[in-house]
Amino acid sequence: MLSDLDLIGTIEDDEEVPEEPESEEEDEEQPIVLGKKKQAKGKRSEDFNSDFVFAERDGQGDDSWVMDDVMKQLKKRTATSLDEKIETVRKKRKNQVKADKNNQQTEKEEDIKSEEEEEEDEDEESAEEFSSEEETVLTKADTLRVKEKKKKKGTGKSGFFEDASHFDENLTFQDMNLSRPLLKAISALSFTQPTPIQKACIPVGLLGRDICACAATGTGKTAAFMLPVLERLIYKPREAPVTRVLVLVPTRELGIQVHTVAKQLAQFTEVTCCLAVGGLDVKTQEAALRAGPDILIATPGRLIDHLHNCPSFSLNAIEVLILDEADRMLDEYFEEQMKEIIRLCSHQRQTLLFSATMSEEVQDLAAVSLRNPVRVFVNSNTDVAPFLRQEFVRVRPNREGDREAIVCALLTRTFQDHVMLFTQTKKQAHRMHIVLGLMGLRVGELHGNLSQTQRLEALRRFKDEQIDILVATDVAARGLDIQGVKTVINLTMPATMKHYVHRVGRTARAGKAGRSVSLVGEEERKLLKDIVKKAQAPVKARILPLDVISKFRDKIKNMEKEVYAVLQLEKEEKEMQKSESQISSAEKKLHDGKEAQGPERSWFQTREERKKEKLSHALQEFDLALRGKKKRKKFMADAKKKGEMTAEERSQFEILKAQMYAERVAKRDRKPKRARAMPEDDESAAKASKPKKQKKNTVFDEELTNTSRKALKKYRAGPSFEDRKRLGIQQRRKGNFKSKSRYRRKSSNS
Numbered sequence: 001m002l003s004d005l006d007l008i009g010t011i012e013d014d015e016e017v018p019e020e021p022e023s024e025e026e027d028e029e030q031p032i033v034l035g036k037k038k039q040a041k042g043k044r045s046e047d048f049n050s051d052f053v054f055a056e057r058d059g060q061g062d063d064s065w066v067m068d069d070v071m072k073q074l075k076k077r078t079a080t081s082l083d084e085k086i087e088t089v090r091k092k093r094k095n096q097v098k099a100d101k102n103n104q105q106t107e108k109e110e111d112i113k114s115e116e117e118e119e120e121d122e123d124e125e126s127a128e129e130f131s132s133e134e135e136t137v138l139t140k141a142d143t144l145r146v147k148e149k150k151k152k153k154g155t156g157k158s159g160f161f162e163d164a165s166h167f168d169e170n171l172t173f174q175d176m177n178l179s180r181p182l183l184k185a186i187s188a189l190s191f192t193q194p195t196p197i198q199k200a201c202i203p204v205g206l207l208g209r210d211i212c213a214c215a216a217t218g219t220g221k222t223a224a225f226m227l228p229v230l231e232r233l234i235y236k237p238r239e240a241p242v243t244r245v246l247v248l249v250p251t252r253e254l255g256i257q258v259h260t261v262a263k264q265l266a267q268f269t270e271v272t273c274c275l276a277v278g279g280l281d282v283k284t285q286e287a288a289l290r291a292g293p294d295i296l297i298a299t300p301g302r303l304i305d306h307l308h309n310c311p312s313f314s315l316n317a318i319e320v321l322i323l324d325e326a327d328r329m330l331d332e333y334f335e336e337q338m339k340e341i342i343r344l345c346s347h348q349r350q351t352l353l354f355s356a357t358m359s360e361e362v363q364d365l366a367a368v369s370l371r372n373p374v375r376v377f378v379n380s381n382t383d384v385a386p387f388l389r390q391e392f393v394r395v396r397p398n399r400e401g402d403r404e405a406i407v408c409a410l411l412t413r414t415f416q417d418h419v420m421l422f423t424q425t426k427k428q429a430h431r432m433h434i435v436l437g438l439m440g441l442r443v444g445e446l447h448g449n450l451s452q453t454q455r456l457e458a459l460r461r462f463k464d465e466q467i468d469i470l471v472a473t474d475v476a477a478r479g480l481d482i483q484g485v486k487t488v489i490n491l492t493m494p495a496t497m498k499h500y501v502h503r504v505g506r507t508a509r510a511g512k513a514g515r516s517v518s519l520v521g522e523e524e525r526k527l528l529k530d531i532v533k534k535a536q537a538p539v540k541a542r543i544l545p546l547d548v549i550s551k552f553r554d555k556i557k558n559m560e561k562e563v564y565a566v567l568q569l570e571k572e573e574k575e576m577q578k579s580e581s582q583i584s585s586a587e588k589k590l591h592d593g594k595e596a597q598g599p600e601r602s603w604f605q606t607r608e609e610r611k612k613e614k615l616s617h618a619l620q621e622f623d624l625a626l627r628g629k630k631k632r633k634k635f636m637a638d639a640k641k642k643g644e645m646t647a648e649e650r651s652q653f654e655i656l657k658a659q660m661y662a663e664r665v666a667k668r669d670r671k672p673k674r675a676r677a678m679p680e681d682d683e684s685a686a687k688a689s690k691p692k693k694q695k696k697n698t699v700f701d702e703e704l705t706n707t708s709r710k711a712l713k714k715y716r717a718g719p720s721f722e723d724r725k726r727l728g729i730q731q732r733r734k735g736n737f738k739s740k741s742r743y744r745r746k747s748s749n750s
């Protein structure tokens with residue numbers, strides 16, 4: 001039956017569940033292969049040169065997190081942290097339980113146990129209750145059948161990129177003609193051998209060629225672009241204090257990380273680096289930019305802000321432009337900003353474009369913004385890290401509400417530390433932080449609803465092992481290199497394969513092993529099939545005993561009041577802070593007078609334009625998701641009416657969000673491709689010969705000037721059905737029938 005449904009095979013409920021080994025020893029068991037026969041061990045590392053070894057990284061030590069100056073720029077923390085609030089609520093619960101126990105004990109006249117003992121009992125309760133059984137990693141062949149499609153030979157892309165994906169396997173850093181200070185830094189970082197992407201890219205980068213590169217997550221892309229750039233800066237020292245290299249990154253955290261790597265690699269040189277990302281102090285950054293640092297690492301938004309507000313700073317002298325995680329920057333709302341930046345950069349530049357995943361759009365961007373680029377695809381577009389073990393937990397159709405319980409079971413029983421848990425929404429990430437915190441786990445959260453201080457603080461605590469679990473949205477999925485992440489858990493499957501690759505890429509980095517566990521419901525099966533199809537190593541199915549899930553489900557249910565209490569505490573604190581800040585800003589206005597405040601900062605779009613752009617993106621996304629899908633509309637309306645969602649609705653909402661995004665991406669992919677600015681491209685040549693298109697009319701122009709029959713009819717038709725309903729106009733205008741048959745029906749009725 002499973003094969004008919006194309007599901008991951010799992011042991012049936014009524015079947016005997018095999019004895020469980022400890023999770024670490026699972027490898028000794030026969031692995032369950034999803035859709036593929038188990039491959040020989042040697043084969044899996046084929047595309048990751050089997051001889052390649054990642055060295056010990058003691059050279060990097062603790063100072064890889066060189067964030068002191070970054071943290072200095074941040075504002076003070078809020079009054080009480082979420083963890084303190086969770087602790088307050090937990091303490092209340094403990095006292096309550098203690099009081100209840102004491103009462104029972106006096107009633108039954110039992111011996112009174114010591115307080116210490118009681119506390120221990122309380123803390124260990126969950127462990128004792130749930131540790132007896134272990135979840136299962138399947139030990140029989142799985143039935144998911146993936147129809148093997150014939151691989152298309154030659155993607156066509158190679159037609160316009162010179163390909164340099166093959167590299168000299170024996171190349172060493174010493175063979176690359178790098179300067180002494182760089183070789184010294186490389187050995188200080190304990191990099192003994194270049195990784196495949198470094199072997200392929202560094203020689204090409206040193207030639208000054210444009211590169212479009214793709215390699216799996218955690219394989220050292222940062223050094224692959226940074227080393228040739230540094231070599232160029234050393235070889236050709238600057239004549240004036242100007243910025244010569246610009247690295248664009250999609251997220252603030254990634255910016256901080258790239259900045260750290262750049263500083264480490266440049267530590268024995270004179271090269272200077274500067275970081276300009278959102279959330280950090282603008283004035284400090286402006287001062288640093290005025291000094292003309294050699295390398296600038298920036299997020300698009302903050303960079304544009306500086307370009308418009310810091311008169312002495314420009315991109316005229318940029319010799320190398322690097323677009324890291326370029327596909328992410330084209331997603332979301334970065335597209336216009338990125339194009340603006342590329343336009344402002346000097347035309348005589350070298351451009352390097354890097355990502356672990358490439359989209360059609362990126363290749364289009366490469367075609368128009370890179371000159372005779374060399375294509376370096378060490379891994380295919382959707383390859384996961386070479387030493388990643390991928391696992392999936394099936395969520396049964398009527399058990400969507402169990403997701404939180406499954407995750408809690410996994411985190412309390414099997415994967416207890418160095419775990420990143422990904423959610424689709426910020427709200428869910430926050431909730432999971434509270435739920436897991438109330439269960440006594442050491443958790444932090446990372447998403448866009450937090451201040452920059454809170455985001456960095458969460459990362460720091462995770463890195464310093466002060467917390468075991470980091471709950472995050474996709475903001476943490478890209479590029480973050482957090483050492484020692486053992487497991488990535490997906491509460492729901494991400495929107496696209498690309499997002500999946502990046503999320504699971506937070507583990508199994510730099511040649512280390514890692515594991516991903518993703519919860520897959522009915523609606524997410526398609527993505528699972530794709531993952532299984534693309535997987536190089538066996539993919540496994542994990543099942544949890546049903547009674548364990550139900551125990552955790554009850555536990556969460558009983559905890560809802562406490563979750564609410566924590567949220568309430570937060571709300572109260574927020575309101576207090578709001579009124580306090582209102583008072584202080586009123587006071588400040590009274591003292592300083594309005595003129596004391598500096599002029600408003602300008603931006604390449606007006607505030608209104610930016611708002612409109614965001615809104616239209618959001619509307620498009622929503623529109624698309626709802627089109628022909630009444631079910632979703634109803635769901636959204638129901639969820640709103642009820643106010644608070646149930647566990648089932650919460651997970652449905654998460655999946656819905658992912659689907660909406662995936663549909664938007666799919667729609668964009670279906671759009672006709674842009675003309676490629678390559679000389680050999682016939683299509684673009686034909687287009688170039690066409691007369692230039694006139695400036696596009698605005699909607700306003702169109703409405704006033706369009707005299708076609710259809711348009712006139714449209715504007716004559718009066719209010720829409722929705723508006724009629726809203727305004728209480730029940731009747732359609734007489735004679736306005738959609739079809740003849742309807743007219744006939746109407747007249748025969750009357």
Ligand SMILES: Nc1ncnc2c1ncn2[C@@H]1O[C@H](COP(=O)(O)OP(=O)(O)OP(=O)(O)O)[C@@H](O)[C@H]1O
Pocket residue numbers: 053054055190191192193194195198215216217218219220221222223355356478479480481505509510
């Ligand atoms: N030659 C090398 N030898 C040993 N370790 C290396 C080498 N090059 C890079 N590393 C280490 O590998 C890790 C991953 O590097 P990096 O963050 O550049 O990967 P990435 O390919 O950019 O990943 P992502 O796609 O997730 O951004 C880092 O911790 C880095 O220090």
